[in-house]
Amino acid sequence: MLKLFQFNLRLIALCSLLLSGSCMAQNLALYCEEDRPLQFYGTDGKLTGFTIEIVQEIQKRVGNKDRIQVVPWARGLDKINNNPNTLLFSMARTPEREDAYQWIGPIMSNIYGLYAKADSNLRIHSIEEAKQLSLIGVYRNDIRDQTLTRLGFTNLDRASSNISSFKKLMMGRIPAYTDSKLGVESLAIASGYQASDVKLIFELFKSELYIAASKNTDKHIVEQWNQALEQMKQDKTFMKIEQKYRRQISPTLPATPSLKSKQ
Incomplete structure (x- = not known):
């Protein structure tokens, strides 16, 4: 009886090890x-x-x-x-x-904010003021779009890429777009510009x-x-x-x- 009990314990331990190994090896x-x-x-x-x-x-x-x-x-x-x-x-x-x-x-x-062209005179001091802008460029369905939509923004210009929003800003088609502090420099370069071509005018939220x-x-x-x-x-x-x-x-x-x- 004792030997059977010990055998069962070893069997359980082996099964547990195999199960653990399958989790570890899972692609x-x-x-x-x-x-x-x-x-x-x-x-x-x-x-x-x-x-x-x-x-x-x-x-x-x-x-x-x-x-x-x-x-x-x-x-x-x-x-x-x-x-x-x-x-x-x-x-x-x-x-x-x-x-x-x-x-x-x-x-x-990551900190997300509103960015305008470097020579813009635009000033934003609150979320409510930001809601009064004619258009704000956002990357469709990402955190910027989702968060501002939840906050009640109805002036969002949804683009298929951040590059599209950046170029719209530089062409004067929108007065501001949303970006993260991490992403501004690389996005500007990818869009054919420099980070110095834009400036942060208002911090929106952190995530x-x-x-x-x-x-x-x-x-x-x-x-x-x-x-x-x-x-x-x-x-x-x-x-x-x-x-x-x-x-x-x-x-x-x-x-x-x-x-x-x-x-």
Whole structure:
């Protein structure tokens, strides 16, 4: 009887190990868009950036070797919305998205504001004043569009890309567009201009950025990634990566948040 009991215990332990191993070995689809300084190709042609290094360090700690794929944001959203075990970063966590995904993070904060041409005399002092502008350029269905719509803005000019909004601004078709402090410089260059061609006229809101996981991603994987990120913050690895990119992302870096804090 004792031998049978011991055999059953070993059998249960073996099954548990195999189950754990299957979770560990489970393939993930990892997507991001090119968005300097978070995710971009360096001069050597290799994918790099603040969040790339964060994700790669998490992968190392959890034993994941899946390749990070760079795709347009719309394609990334399609993938995460329709496939299990799919991750997309960096995504702002909003009320509209809260229940649509699982969340790994936060990894940093981002500040969004209204930008006008550098020689503009436009002055905005409140949300209500911003609502009186003739048009505000936004990237369709992203955090800017969703947040301003929720705040009651009815003057949004929705474009299929941030570049489209930037060019409309420079051509005088809209008086202002929305952008993040992180994204202004790279967007200006991608649009054929310089960051000095625009100026911030009003800060709208701040949002935390996360690695998003599809709703039907294995919850054990999400927990494992969150635990690895927390360990990185505790052993100062996260801080070392922050310091490497601090000059590029310092306007939006808060004190390193704890994953155990209220989200």
